[in-house]
Amino acid sequence: MEIVHKLEITSKKSQVSVEEWRTRTELAALYRLAAAHGWDDGIATHISARVPGPDHHFLINPFGLFFEEINASSLVKIDLDGNIVDGSPYKINAAGFTIHSAVHAAREDALCVIHLHTVNGTAVSIQEDGLLPLSQGAMAIYADIAYHEYEGVAIDLSERERLVADLGDKNLMILRNHGTLTVGETCADAWMRMFALEKACETQIKALSGGVPVHQPATGIPARVAEQVLAFGRNIGEASWPATLRWLDRRDPSYRD
Numbered sequence: 001m002e003i004v005h006k007l008e009i010t011s012k013k014s015q016v017s018v019e020e021w022r023t024r025t026e027l028a029a030l031y032r033l034a035a036a037h038g039w040d041d042g043i044a045t046h047i048s049a050r051v052p053g054p055d056h057h058f059l060i061n062p063f064g065l066f067f068e069e070i071n072a073s074s075l076v077k078i079d080l081d082g083n084i085v086d087g088s089p090y091k092i093n094a095a096g097f098t099i100h101s102a103v104h105a106a107r108e109d110a111l112c113v114i115h116l117h118t119v120n121g122t123a124v125s126i127q128e129d130g131l132l133p134l135s136q137g138a139m140a141i142y143a144d145i146a147y148h149e150y151e152g153v154a155i156d157l158s159e160r161e162r163l164v165a166d167l168g169d170k171n172l173m174i175l176r177n178h179g180t181l182t183v184g185e186t187c188a189d190a191w192m193r194m195f196a197l198e199k200a201c202e203t204q205i206k207a208l209s210g211g212v213p214v215h216q217p218a219t220g221i222p223a224r225v226a227e228q229v230l231a232f233g234r235n236i237g238e239a240s241w242p243a244t245l246r247w248l249d250r251r252d253p254s255y256r257d
Contacts, residue, residue, distance in 0.1 A: 007065070007069060007074070009071065009073050009074045009257070010073065011073050011257060012024070012072070012073040012086070013072070013073070017052070017053070019052040019053070020051050020052060020053070021072065023049050023050075023051060023052060023059065023187075024059060024072035024073070024075050025072045025255070025256050026049070026186075026187040026188075027047060027048070027049040027059055027072075027075060027112070027187060028070050028071050028072045028074075028075060028255040028256070029187070029244075029245055029248055029255050030047045030112075030114065030187055030190070030191055031047055031061060031067040031068075031070040031255070032067065032068060032070070032248055032252065032255045033191065033244065033248060034047065034067050034114075034116065035066065035067035035068040036068075036248070036251065037198075038118075039116050039118045039198065040066065040067040040068070041116070041117040041118075042066070043063060043064055043065065043066060043093075044093070044117060045096075045115055045116050045117050045179070046060055046061055046093065046095075046096035046099070046100055046113075046115050047060075047061065047112070047113070047114045047115070047190075048060040048096075048100040048104065048112070048113050049111060049112045049113075049187060050104055050110075050111045050112075051077060055079070055085075056079065056080050056104070056105070057077050057078065057079055057085055058077070058078065058100065058101075058104050059075040059076065059077050059078075060075065060076055060078060060092055060096055060097070060100060061075065061076070061092075061093075061096070062074050062075070062076050062088065062090030062091070062092070063090060063091045063092050063093045063096075064090065064091070065090070070255070071254055071255050071256065071257040072255065072256060072257060073257060074088075074090070076088040076090050076092055078092060078097070080101050080104065080105050081101075082097045082101065094155045095153055095154040095155050096115070098154045098155060098156070098157055098159060098160060099113075099115055099154050099160075099163065099181070100113050100115070101160065102159075102160030102161075102163050102164050103163075103164060103167065103181075103183060105160075105164075106164035106167075107164070107167070107183060109183075109185050110183035110184070110185075111184065111185050111186065112183065112184045112185075112186060112187045112189065112190035112191075113181065113182075113183050113190065114181065114182045114183075114190045114191070114193075114194045115175075115179060115180070115181045116179050116180050116181075116194065116198070117178070117179040118179065118180065118198055118201070120198060120201040120202040120204075120205050121174075121179050121180035121197065121198055121201045122177075122178065122179050122180075123201070123205050124174065124201040124204055124205065125174045125175060125176050125177055125178055125179060125180070126176075126177055130145070130147060130174050131145060131174060131197075131200060131201065131204065132204055133217065133222035134203075134204060134207060134214055134215075134216070134217070135200060135203045135204070135207070136225060137196055137199050137200040137203060138200035138203070138204065139217065139221065139222040139225035139226060140196060140225055140226060140229040141172055141193070141196050141197060141200065141226075141229075142222055142226060143222075143223070143226045144170050144171050144172050144193075144226075145170060145172045145173065145174060145197075146166050146167050146168060146170035146172070146173045146174075147166065147173065147174050147176060148162070148163050148166040148167070148173055148174075148175050148176060149166075149176050150175065150176045150177040150178050167181075167183075171183050171184065171189075171193055172193055172197050180194065180197055180198065180201070182194040182197060186241075187241075188238060188240075188241035188244075191241070191244070192236065192240065192241075
């Protein structure tokens with residue numbers, strides 16, 4: 001097998017609409033952000049975004065590339081049947097198609113979907129009680145989390161119906177014995193939800209491994225926190241996204257290619 005040390009990917013900027021290029025750039029940023037936080041899993045797991053326009057097409061990662069290699073031009077555009085519609089030379093991961101096509105087809109508001117297999121997120125998915133409303137971060141998202149039972153590697157298309165039924169109108173999901181998932185109307189929304197979920201999971205794992213009893217919040221406080229965050233939560237995501245992209249640009253702006 002020939003070893004390629006540097007990918008040569010032809011730019012698609014002149015081949016797509018301004019709106020699609022913007023989506024490609026922001027989605028590529030999510031892949032680089034996940035890699036920068038150590039949330040990638042080799043060539044596994046997936047992040048997708050719907051392409052603006054009348055066609056129900058969405059972008060997803062090319063199978064075989066690490067998250068740190070993905071840029072706007074390498075993303076693969078597919079339809080809800082898994083057909084590649086942009087002439088990409090890359091294939092896609094079957095499990096990624098199953099999960100992401102299910103959510104995109106069922107939720108018109110789920111324009112971006114993030115699915116990860118992080119250590120902390122997966123560890124919480126294994127714990128019987130799932131995410132506990134112990135930290136402020138966990139309380140903020142606790143009421144918006146759905147759960148889906150593990151059915152094996154997600155290559156059975158029939159699982160899509162059960163997955164979206166479990167997701168319902170929630171925006172975060174813990175996939176039992178598997179990992180985490182968030183959705184958003186924008187890449188920024190989905191990212192902030194995943195950032196909050198992963199931080200809450202990490203905090204829980206560390207707290208429960210401390211060897212001492214944990215302090216439970218007073219009755220009614222988790223619900224109150226969730227209401228408080230709902231009142232201004234979207235503003236946080238919108239305000240922080242430009243700063244997040246600047247942070248990424250300072251490290252490696254090649255995701256924009």
